[in-house]
Amino acid sequence: MSSRTPIPVTLIPGDGIGPECVAAAQRIVEATGASIEWDEQTAGADVFEKGIASGVPPETMDSIGRTRVALKGPLATPVGFGEKSANVTLRKLYETYANVRPVRELPGVKTPYSGRGVDLIIVRENVEDLYAGIEYMQTPGVAQALKLISVKGSEKIARFAFEYARSEGRTKVACATKSNIMKFSEGTLKRAFERVAPDYPEIEPWHVIVDNCAHQLVKRPEQFEVICTSNMNGDILSDLTSALVGGLGFAPSANIGNEVAIFEAVHGSAPKYAGKNVINPTAVILSAVLMLRYLGLFEEAAAVEHAVFVTMESGTLTGDVVGYDRGTSTTDYTDAIIANLGKRTDTWTIREVKPLHLPELSADTDYVKTTSRAVVGLDVFVESPLSPGELGASLMELSHDTRLSLKMISSRGTKVFPPTGAITDTVDHYRCRFITKENPGDLPDEDVHQLLARISRRHRWMHIEKLQEFDGELGFTRDQGEN
Ligand code: NAP
Numbered sequence: 199m200s201s202r203t204p205i206p207v208t209l210i211p212g213d214g215i216g217p218e219c220v221a222a223a224q225r226i227v228e229a230t231g232a233s234i235e236w237d238e239q240t241a242g243a244d245v246f247e248k249g250i251a252s253g254v255p256p257e258t259m260d261s262i263g264r265t266r267v268a269l270k271g272p273l274a275t276p277v278g279f280g281e282k283s284a285n286v287t288l289r290k291l292y293e294t295y296a297n298v299r300p301v302r303e304l305p306g307v308k309t310p311y312s313g314r315g316v317d318l319i320i321v322r323e324n325v326e327d328l329y330a331g332i333e334y335m336q337t338p339g340v341a342q343a344l345k346l347i348s349v350k351g352s353e354k355i356a357r358f359a360f361e362y363a364r365s366e367g368r369t370k371v372a373c374a375t376k377s378n379i380m381k382f383s384e385g386t387l388k389r390a391f392e393r394v395a396p397d398y399p400e401i402e403p404w405h406v407i408v409d410n411c412a413h414q415l416v417k418r419p420e421q422f423e424v425i426c427t428s429n430m431n432g433d434i435l436s437d438l439t440s441a442l443v444g445g446l447g448f449a450p451s452a453n454i455g456n457e458v459a460i461f462e463a464v465h466g467s468a469p470k471y472a473g474k475n476v477i478n479p480t481a482v483i484l485s486a487v488l489m490l491r492y493l494g495l496f497e498e499a500a501a502v503e504h505a506v507f508v509t510m511e512s513g514t515l516t517g518d519v520v521g522y523d524r525g526t527s528t529t530d531y532t533d534a535i536i537a538n539l540g541k542r543t544d545t546w547t548i549r550e551v552k553p554l555h556l557p558e559l560s561a562d563t564d565y566v567k568t569t570s571r572a573v574v575g576l577d578v579f580v581e582s583p584l585s586p587g588e589l590g591a592s593l594m595e596l597s598h599d600t601r602l603s604l605k606m607i608s609s610r611g612t613k614v615f616p617p618t619g620a621i622t623d624t625v626d627h628y629r630c631r632f633i634t635k636e637n638p639g640d641l642p643d644e645d646v647h648q649l650l651a652r653i654s655r656r657h658r659w660m661h662i663e664k665l666q667e668f669d670g671e672l673g674f675t676r677d678q679g680e681n
Pocket of ligand 1: 215219271272273274275276285446447462463464465466467468469477478479481518
């Protein structure tokens with residue numbers, strides 16, 4: 199079963215229970231005869247303590263740059279050594295845009311869903327969305343986080359989801375978004391999904407609103423095969439799906455990009471169990487199975503998966519499943535899996551997986567090209583203790599001889615000027631929408647500067663957003679009741 203040339207893989211034992219889980223996976227992979235040349239490197243708590251703010255030292259980055267594949271244990275994000283997560287650093291450094299989180303029913307693990315054949319994958323966009331980490335306090339009392347979703351990033355993750363489904367012979371891919379409310383950001387993913395779906399005619403595409411997706415996952419999880427979703431939605435849904443099959447001890451994951459892939463458990467470093475030889479290493483072992491498949495070592499991957507299933511079928515289970523007073527130790531569990539290599543389960547299906555084809559998209563930075571565009575107005579965000587009526591009157595006076603007129607003001611997302619009769623609890627943070635008085639085409643920046651200079655005379659503004667049209671389509675949302 200061994201491949202001829204050793205394949206280099208970076209091995210990061212990680213923090214807490216990480217080294218125990220990673221050692222288990224490494225021993226099992228080696229026992230299959232897979233020819234892998236491990237390059238052990240550090241990341242996480244020790245590295246933070248040495249003062250490396252990213253939590254990832256240059257040697258580890260060099261190693262991953264060379265091997266392009268890593269198997270890693272969980273990394274703790276210690277409080278007090280900088281605010282960055284080494285995990286997020288690694289995912290972002292190598293544009294591992296797809297986070298793949300498969301879950302399936304497992305032998306011997308009793309859950310409320312046992313017998314229903316849960317076997318699904320969350321494909322979560324791994325780079326963009328609210329996880330871009332662009333957050334501000336716009337006023338002392340109002341916070342803002344930017345939810346950035348690109349057409350290119352959405353097409354990549356949508357294509358990846360279909361390609362992953364194809365490699366596993368799956369028949370349906372769902373796209374879970376909140377596009378009914380966030381028409382531009384979440385809608386971008388939905389539209390990208392709908393655009394690429396026809397390239398995969400053998401796979402049935404469907405869209406599900408993410409809140410209903412959560413509901414359906416609890417009610418009838420067996421209806422799902424692959425769920426393609428945005429970063430935030432995927433984070434939440436994938437913890438839910440881990441719980442469907444027995445918890446974090448069984449949830450593997452892969453962070454895959456076109457250059458680099460990093461395989462790791464969904465769980466963290468569970469420090470209270472560190473060094474006790476009691477934890478469940480299955481999530482990291484199954485992450486190694488995903489890695490073996492990614493490396494094209496399909497026989498070795500299937501051998502490990504069969505051996506894990508045979509071991510669990512025989513009732514050899516760790517403490518998280520049967521209670522820590524009765525559970526098999528981490529090392530004995532690993533030994534049992536190694537002893538079962540070569541045996542096959544007859545009761546549980548192991549998928550036949552084909553090589554994964556990664557989507558290749560244009561490298562153009564201006565990925566979406568327009569033939570026409572125009573700035574048609576401006577949203578100015580103002581901090582003010584005035585009432586909406588007082589602020590509205592002041593802004594109308596300040597802008598009366600500019601090319602922009604005040605259309606409306608909202609506070610906390612609700613229109614408060616002109617008054618609508620709504621009961622609104624306003625705060626001192628207002629979004630003030632100005633539109634061009636006549637249709638001048640593209641509003642020049644000089645007019646924007648003039649308006650801001652006028653507003654600055656009396657009010658504190660902290661943020662502006664240009665209102666734009668691309669190819670005649672509005673590039674901004676209208677407020678409720680706005681025409
Ligand atoms: P956690 O480490 O995942 O542990 C939460 C609980 O899950 C544990 O207390 C334990 O439950 C159970 N658990 C997790 N892995 C298990 C395993 N292999 N076997 C048996 N039980 C397992 O989450 P956390 O306590 O929130 O986070 C601890 C640290 O890990 C933090 O520093 C966090 O930043 C980091 N983290 C890292 C990653 C990563 O590297 N990808 C991911 C998540 C968190 P019981 O207590 O019920 O027994």
